[in-house]
Amino acid sequence: MPIGPARMPLMDHLGELRRRLTIIVVSVIATALVVYAATPVLIDIMMDPIQSVLPEGSRLMVLTVLGGFTIRFKVAMFFGVIISAPIIIWEVMGFFLPALKPREQKWVVPTVAAMVFLFIFGMVFCYVVIQQAALGWMIDQITDFATVAPDAEDYLNIIMLLEIGFGFAFQLPLVIFYLSIFHLVPYKVFRQQWRLIYVGLLIISSVVTPDASPVTMILMFAALVSLYEIALAVARYILIAQHGKASLSWTREEYSEHLNN
Numbered sequence: 001m002p003i004g005p006a007r008m009p010l011m012d013h014l015g016e017l018r019r020r021l022t023i024i025v026v027s028v029i030a031t032a033l034v035v036y037a038a039t040p041v042l043i044d045i046m047m048d049p050i051q052s053v054l055p056e057g058s059r060l061m062v063l064t065v066l067g068g069f070t071i072r073f074k075v076a077m078f079f080g081v082i083i084s085a086p087i088i089i090w091e092v093m094g095f096f097l098p099a100l101k102p103r104e105q106k107w108v109v110p111t112v113a114a115m116v117f118l119f120i121f122g123m124v125f126c127y128v129v130i131q132q133a134a135l136g137w138m139i140d141q142i143t144d145f146a147t148v149a150p151d152a153e154d155y156l157n158i159i160m161l162l163e164i165g166f167g168f169a170f171q172l173p174l175v176i177f178y179l180s181i182f183h184l185v186p187y188k189v190f191r192q193q194w195r196l197i198y199v200g201l202l203i204i205s206s207v208v209t210p211d212a213s214p215v216t217m218i219l220m221f222a223a224l225v226s227l228y229e230i231a232l233a234v235a236r237y238i239l240i241a242q243h244g245k246a247s248l249s250w251t252r253e254e255y256s257e258h259l260n261n
Helices: 010-036 039-053 067-083 085-099 108-143 152-169 172-181 187-192 194-208 214-243 245-249 252-260
Strands: none
Touching: 010 039, 010 067, 010 085, 039 067, 039 108, 039 152, 067 085, 067 152, 085 108, 108 152, 108 172, 108 214, 152 194, 152 214, 172 187, 172 214, 187 194, 187 214, 187 245, 194 214, 214 245
16 A cells, blocks of 8 residues: 655645545446446345245336346446455555554554455345345335335345445444544443443434334344444453553543553
8 A cells, every 4th residue: 555655735635635536436447347247147146135025926127228227337336336345445544544643553454454344244244134124024014005016226226225334334343443442432431321322323223224114223223232342342352451451441631641651
């Protein structure tokens, strides 16, 4: 990852930003072009978890002449972004790295690895656990009074939004971890205010899920609470290993004073 100097003129910073954005855009487009030919197979894979909840023998419907191209293009771009995610994160981190202090820069590579892992883990969790439960519940709301005619664009849009939503939502433990480690929010605050934080996670779950399904919201909330507690457990272990058990009750000012000493 080429890294520029910490201090640069404004135009040089803009040039660096443009260079990195160009790399990201070219990576996504090139990957999408390669993936486009395989989109029928990828669509079958995306639909596989919900086949059992669709009416027997039903197939996806495309209602417009350009619909097939539009759907394949969206799916190709979707997988282009996913496959290029390591490059995207790497370039974003490379742009901000010069602004970090040396003791903070050592966390960059583990952070990139953790972000990629959590994003993929969130999408896999959505694919394996969420899709069938969420779309099955929504289809059940229809079958009592209408025939289900699955529109390809509508179904695939929902699936892609769910996958992206869970991918981003599963970045939560990384945020909690760094807020604790660097005492931007002291560890003891997270422990003392857990009720308010749980309510906040419930609100996030209701906002991030695109289908407004209570099933999806509850499952995401359960996953986020689990990840939150795991992140705090890891942060607790590292804080004790680095600064001793007393660091768990430090305020931000006490942490800064400890570093200065």
